[in-house]
Amino acid sequence: MRFASVRVITDDVARLVTFYEQATGLQARWATEQFAEFVTPSCTLAIGSVQTMALFSPGAAVPEANRTAILEFLVDDVDREHDRLTGLAPEIVQPPTTMPWGNRSLLFRDPDGNLVNFFTPVTEQARARLDH
Numbered sequence: 001m002r003f004a005s006v007r008v009i010t011d012d013v014a015r016l017v018t019f020y021e022q023a024t025g026l027q028a029r030w031a032t033e034q035f036a037e038f039v040t041p042s043c044t045l046a047i048g049s050v051q052t053m054a055l056f057s058p059g060a061a062v063p064e065a066n067r068t069a070i071l072e073f074l075v076d077d078v079d080r081e082h083d084r085l086t087g088l089a090p091e092i093v094q095p096p097t098t099m100p101w102g103n104r105s106l107l108f109r110d111p112d113g114n115l116v117n118f119f120t121p122v123t124e125q126a127r128a129r130l131d132h
Helices: 013-024 050-055 078-085 124-130
Strands: 005-010 029-032 035-039 044-049 070-074 091-098 103-109 115-121
Touching (some): 005 013, 013 044, 078 103
Antiparallel strands (some): 029 035, 091 103
16 A cells, blocks of 8 residues: 545635645646646645545545644755745744654644645754654
């Protein structure tokens, strides 16, 4: 089995795609007006319209209601990203902080309120976990 993607359901695909293009520097790959993807070597972030849920199970996913998942991106320099994201991210939840497990993390919300973590391993143990 291979973990392939995370999909965020939204009422405004264009707004969320624009935010993630600006926040990550990645270019979205659009399949339709209701679906776009950010493809990376490790995982894909998909952004889908609430309208696409009718193809699965209507009401199974509710936009702007996530309070449990965190989308995490490995970055080179969390502090530099903090400076760049100030003013872009609707809310900085936690400024750059070195966590007990050795990552320096920046936690913020996207326009739909989803939590996003930009992190950089700063200890040998944290860097070693990425080399699995």
